[in-house]
Amino acid sequence: MVKKHALILGAGFAGLELAAQLSESLRDEVRVTLLDQSDSFSFGFSKLDVMLGRRAAEDLRLYYGDIALEGVEFRQERVTSIDPDQRRVTTDAASYDADVLAIALGADYDFAATPGFQEGGYEYYSIAGAERLRDALPDFDSGTILIGILGHPFKCPPAPFEGALLLHDHFLERGIREAVEIRVIGPMAAPVPVTKELSQAFLDALGERGIEYVPKQLVTSIEDGQARLAGGESVPYDHFIGIPAHRVPEVVESSGLAVDGWVPVNRANLATRFPGVYAMGDVAGLPMAKAGVFAEAAARVAAEDIAAGLRGGEPPPPYEGAGNCYIEFGDGLVGKVEANFLGGPAPTAELVGPSRELAAEKEEFGSIRRARWFGSAP
Ligand SMILES: Cc1cc2nc3c(=O)[nH]c(=O)nc-3n(C[C@H](O)[C@H](O)[C@H](O)COP(=O)(O)OP(=O)(O)OC[C@H]3O[C@@H](n4cnc5c(N)ncnc54)[C@H](O)[C@@H]3O)c2cc1C
Numbered sequence: 552m553v554k555k556h557a558l559i560l561g562a563g564f565a566g567l568e569l570a571a572q573l574s575e576s577l578r579d580e581v582r583v584t585l586l587d588q589s590d591s592f593s594f595g596f597s598k599l600d601v602m603l604g605r606r607a608a609e610d611l612r613l614y615y616g617d618i619a620l621e622g623v624e625f626r627q628e629r630v631t632s633i634d635p636d637q638r639r640v641t642t643d644a645a646s647y648d649a650d651v652l653a654i655a656l657g658a659d660y661d662f663a664a665t666p667g668f669q670e671g672g673y674e675y676y677s678i679a680g681a682e683r684l685r686d687a688l689p690d691f692d693s694g695t696i697l698i699g700i701l702g703h704p705f706k707c708p709p710a711p712f713e714g715a716l717l718l719h720d721h722f723l724e725r726g727i728r729e730a731v732e733i734r735v736i737g738p739m740a741a742p743v744p745v746t747k748e749l750s751q752a753f754l755d756a757l758g759e760r761g762i763e764y765v766p767k768q769l770v771t772s773i774e775d776g777q778a779r780l781a782g783g784e785s786v787p788y789d790h791f792i793g794i795p796a797h798r799v800p801e802v803v804e805s806s807g808l809a810v811d812g813w814v815p816v817n818r819a820n821l822a823t824r825f826p827g828v829y830a831m832g833d834v835a836g837l838p839m840a841k842a843g844v845f846a847e848a849a850a851r852v853a854a855e856d857i858a859a860g861l862r863g864g865e866p867p868p869p870y871e872g873a874g875n876c877y878i879e880f881g882d883g884l885v886g887k888v889e890a891n892f893l894g895g896p897a898p899t900a901e902l903v904g905p906s907r908e909l910a911a912e913k914e915e916f917g918s919i920r921r922a923r924w925f926g927s928a929p
Contacts, residue, residue, distance in 0.1 A: 554579075554581055555651065555861060556581070556582055556649050556650050557577075557581050557583045557584070557857065558586070558638075558647050558651070558653070559583060559585045560630050560633070560654050560655060561832070561834075562625065562655075563587075563592065563655060563833075563846065564832060564846040564850075565653075565846035565847060566585060566832075567592065567924040568846070568924075569831070570583050570585045570618075570623045570924075571620055571924055572855075573622070573623070573854055574621050574622050576854065576855075577857070580861055580862075581857075581861070582624070583620075583624065584623075584624050584626060585615075585623055585625045585626070586627075586628050587615060587628075588627070588630070590614060590615060592612070592924075593611045593613065593678065594611070595706060595710070595842075596707075596879075597678075598677070598678060598680075599710075599714065599879065602688075602714070604685045604688075608681070608682060613925045613927070614925075615627065617925045618924065618925060619925070619926040620924075626642075626644070628642035628643055630642050630656070632806065633803070633806035633808065635808055635825035636825060638650070638651075638652045640652065651828075651829070651857055651860075653828075653829045653831065653850075654808065654823070654830040654831075655834065656799070656800045656803055656834050658706060658797040658841060659797070659798055659799065659800045659801070660674075660676060660677065660795035660796070661702070661797065661798045662796075665701045665770065665771065665772060665793060665795070665796060666772040667773040668772075668795070671773050671775075671791065672699075672773055672791040672792065672793045673687060673790070673792045673793070675714060676706070676710075676795055684792065688721065691722075691731065691789075691790050692727055692730065692731075693727070694731065694732070694788075694790065695732040695787065696731060696732065696734070696790045697736060697770075697786060697788035697790070698711055698714060698733070698735045698736070698792045698794070699794070700736070700738060701769070701770055701793050701795055701796045702769075702797060703738050704840070704841055705794050705795075705797050705841070706797065706841045707840075707841070707843075708840050709742075709743050709876065709888065712742050712743070712756075715757065716760065716879065716880050716881045717879055717881055719761075733762045734762070734765060735762065735765070736765040736770060736778070737769075738767060738769040739767070741754070742754060743888075743900075745840065745892070745898050746899065746900045749888065749900045752902045756880060765786070768780050768782075768786075770786075770793070773788075773791050778791060797841075798812065799812065799813060799834055803834060808823065808825075810836070813836030816830050816831070816835045816836070816837065818837055818870060818893055819866075819869035820853065820867070821835065821856070821870060822856065829853045829857070832845075832849060832850070833846060835849070837872065837892075838892065838893075839893060840890065844875060845872055845892075848870070848871075849870055849872075852867055855867035870893060871894030872892035872893035872894065873890065873894055875889050876890065877909065877913040877916065878905075880905040883910055884905035884906060884907065884909075885904065885905055885910040885913050886903065886904040886905035886906075887904055887909050
């Protein structure tokens with residue numbers, strides 16, 4: 552039997568999980584090519600370790616060369632064009648035709664959307680940014696640190712607040728917490744606004760540590776210690792840390808796949824409007840948070856839908872946009888948000904913990920995926 556060709560663009564949470572699923576359930580019927588421009592994957596939350604100097608970036612990289620999934624071939628190439636009608640993809644090295652095409656290219660950062668940010672601000676949403684901030688932190692010894700959320704949606708809604716909580720700890724340890732003011736400013740009416748209760752839990756955690764959240768304010772540019780807001784006013788800062796505005800990668804934009812910024816999909820099975828083309832993870836436009844746990848859950852549903860399409864079986868139960876996200880609260884404590892965005896009439900999200908047991912559970916979350924995707928010892 553001639554195997555069908557599944558081409559997966561992007562080897563992040565979604566692409567890796569889709570490759571693992573197809574390798575497990577369809578290896579006799581499907582050969583998989585997995586493309587990524589990078590040589591390695593690292594978990595989003597690793598960036599917090601890098602920012603705080605707890606781990607070196609190099610120790611956190613998982614190399615794609617170690618992928619040992621039967622029937623999956625990884626190639627390090629940059630995707631330069633996607634023709635969704637023909638399911639034809641061109642990279643900097645080759646071109647590919649696919650029977651099934653999965654777009655899992657994630658979200659890119661749009662630094663230029665906020666004038667002054669790249670020159671005058673810091674960030675921890677990229678490894679390079681986290682390293683730069685780590686190197687600058689020793690000079691942050693007094694004044695106001697303004698953490699600005701520079702667009703919506705953005706990856707991992709709790710991460711700006713997680714950063715603030717961890718910086719609080721960092722300054723406590725240095726004995727200079729009193730000399731530093733930490734404020735988070737963003738366009739949302741409340742932190743993590745998926746439910747009132749969850750936002751309140753974050754407001755309480757921030758309040759207990761003397762961290763202010765300034766709601767409904769979008770920083771549009773920064774210059775000379777002043778963050779300019781959409782309404783025209785300015786907020787002063789001594790050190791600015793931004794959560795960059797997000798966008799689909801350029802190649803997705805130019806393929807015509809994106810509508811209103813993101814790739815529209817059937818929320819039940821992650822299919823795009825192009826036959827045989829799926830999109831999942833951060834690149835997809837769904838009314839829910841962008842996070843790795845949701846990306847991998849989407850990949851599982853897409854894999855089942857691909858199997859049903861090939862074998863003529865029943866379609867899988869609809870994607871629920873459900874998953875558990877771990878959040879560091881500082882002092883070795885980790886909380887867990889259990890969320891379900893699409894499974895019911897309204898999204899649900901509940902904070903469990905924080906506790907030390909959940910810190911161990913978060914470690915396990917990482918090692919299970921390292922073993923599953925990269926064959927590393929758990
Ligand atoms: C600080 C921080 C903390 C986080 N904490 C958590 C957490 O605790 N839990 C959680 O679930 N999520 C967390 N996240 C979010 C999580 O990392 C992302 O939501 C997740 O990685 C999305 O998965 P994805 O597969 O859609 O995209 P990605 O993992 O971003 O993968 C996309 C891949 O596409 C590749 N790519 C892009 N363009 C091209 C191209 N043109 N050619 C070839 N390859 C290309 C990229 O190299 C990348 O490997 C965090 C994120 C950050 C920044």
